[in-house]
Amino acid sequence: MQRLFVNTSQVVTCAGPARARRGAEMADAGVLPSGAVAIEADRIVAVGRQAELEGRFPHAERIDCEGGVLAPGLVDSHTHGIFGKPRFEEQELRAAGVGYMEIAKRGGGIHSSVRDLRARSEDDLYALAVPRLAKLMAHGVTTVELKSGYGLSLDDELKSLRVIQRLQAALPVRIVATFLGAHEIPLEYRAAPRNRTEYVDLLVHEMIPTVAAERLARFADIFCEPGVYTLDETRRILGAARAHGMLLKLHADELEPSGAAELAAELGATSADHLAAISEPGIAALAASETVATLLPGTMLFLGRARQAPARALIAAGGAVALASDFNPGTSPTVNFPLMLTLAVSQLKLSVGEAMVAATVNGAAALGLAAETGQLAPGFSADLALFDIEDIRELPYWYGDHRCRRSWARGNACHA
Numbered sequence: 001m002q003r004l005f006v007n008t009s010q011v012v013t014c015a016g017p018a019r020a021r022r023g024a025e026m027a028d029a030g031v032l033p034s035g036a037v038a039i040e041a042d043r044i045v046a047v048g049r050q051a052e053l054e055g056r057f058p059h060a061e062r063i064d065c066e067g068g069v070l071a072p073g074l075v076d077s078h079t080h081g082i083f084g085k086p087r088f089e090e091q092e093l094r095a096a097g098v099g100y101m102e103i104a105k106r107g108g109g110i111h112s113s114v115r116d117l118r119a120r121s122e123d124d125l126y127a128l129a130v131p132r133l134a135k136l137m138a139h140g141v142t143t144v145e146l147k148s149g150y151g152l153s154l155d156d157e158l159k160s161l162r163v164i165q166r167l168q169a170a171l172p173v174r175i176v177a178t179f180l181g182a183h184e185i186p187l188e189y190r191a192a193p194r195n196r197t198e199y200v201d202l203l204v205h206e207m208i209p210t211v212a213a214e215r216l217a218r219f220a221d222i223f224c225e226p227g228v229y230t231l232d233e234t235r236r237i238l239g240a241a242r243a244h245g246m247l248l249k250l251h252a253d254e255l256e257p258s259g260a261a262e263l264a265a266e267l268g269a270t271s272a273d274h275l276a277a278i279s280e281p282g283i284a285a286l287a288a289s290e291t292v293a294t295l296l297p298g299t300m301l302f303l304g305r306a307r308q309a310p311a312r313a314l315i316a317a318g319g320a321v322a323l324a325s326d327f328n329p330g331t332s333p334t335v336n337f338p339l340m341l342t343l344a345v346s347q348l349k350l351s352v353g354e355a356m357v358a359a360t361v362n363g364a365a366a367l368g369l370a371a372e373t374g375q376l377a378p379g380f381s382a383d384l385a386l387f388d389i390e391d392i393r394e395l396p397y398w399y400g401d402h403r404c405r406r407s408w409a410r411g412n413a414c415h416a
């Protein structure tokens with residue numbers, strides 16, 4: 001079945017090579033005034049002027065965009081969307097001067113979500129995730145990465161990943177699964193009689209092989225940060241993941257610089273995420289690599305930290321920057337992805353075009369999907385978001401607002 005999207009004020013194509021955009025390439029999001037898009041089943045077949053496409057596809061079903069802006073479905077390449085209870089009590093602690101790591105040392109933070117998730121059933125977690133993802137889709141997201149990482153035992157990590165597998169089968173949004181068994185050292189391995197090396201052994205010898213054998217995750221990720229996983233432990237864990245065929249991601253240089261970005265580049269990770277505390281050599285290493293720098297400005301905003309990732313320096317050095325929500329109960333409890341575009345412009349100093357490329361093409365590249373989604377161009381998946389605005393610059397402008405009218409993933413309605 002052919003469908004033709006007509007009567008737009010703009011089509012933002014983000015079209016170009018099927019790979020991450022780097023440096024100056026990020027500036028051009030490809031705005032087509034009053035453009036149209038033709039799709040056939042789950043694929044885009046043409047993008048161009050409305051009159052021309054109406055001539056080429058006279059029998060297509062018309063979808064009236066009513067003067068809105070049509071863009072590639074947004075790609076949220078970093079979320080921790082599988083969790084139980086919220087952690088609102090930590091906000092006031094931070095406001096009173098207790099830092100994120102200090103809360104974790106007291107057994108809160110990630111540990112608090114771990115205790116909670118371990119007590120929940122797979123069905124319960126599934127039921128909690130569905131409406132949360134529906135809200136993310138309602139903001140124009142048509143591809144989302146979901147991490148495990150609040151289980152931190154073989155059974156509880158598998159439980160989380162099976163929830164993701166069920167969501168993949170049930171929801172229209174494209175879902176990419178990431179194994180984050182190395183999100184923290186579980187409390188029971190932080191004190192005698194056990195020790196952290198035993199947990200790293202468990203990850204390397206049992207958890208990663210099982211997750212890989214059951215094909216439950218495309219990526220393995222780790223919180224490589226002083227106080228959590230060391231560089232040496234990261235090397236060991238991600239080395240095992242790679243040996244089992246998984247692609248790699250790192251939470252790198254989020255709070256303190258430690259050489260994690262350099263390690264991400266050295267390991268050939270698909271993305272290095274956070275980077276608010278990246279060093280100059282880290283910037284140079286990422287820029288010289290294929291690793292996408294995924295920035296999460298909502299996290300620094302919510303944690304109340306003054307320093308955001310040096311997005312301009314990363315782009316000036318020739319790096320590829322992506323944007324993601326980091327949706328999670330501790331540091332970024334938001335599903336408002338367009339708000340990340342606002343923060344990208346106001347805090348990271350990106351242009352709107354750069355922010356759109358970061359939220360589409362480069363997000364897709366951060367998931368190894370640059371040839372599949374993130375662009376409105378022939379051959380790409382029919383992943384589209386229609387926004388109730390007349391100019392794409394309004395999307396970051398009306399901040400905190402809800403402007404997505406409809407969206408489609410693989411040609412199927414994602415949000416109506």
Ligand code: NIG
Binds near residue numbers: 223329
């Ligand atoms: O990306 N930094 C580690 N992981 C998450 C936070 C997880 C949590 O606090 O629950 C992040 O910010």
Ligand code: FE
Binds near residue numbers: 078080251326328
């Ligand atoms: Fe994260």
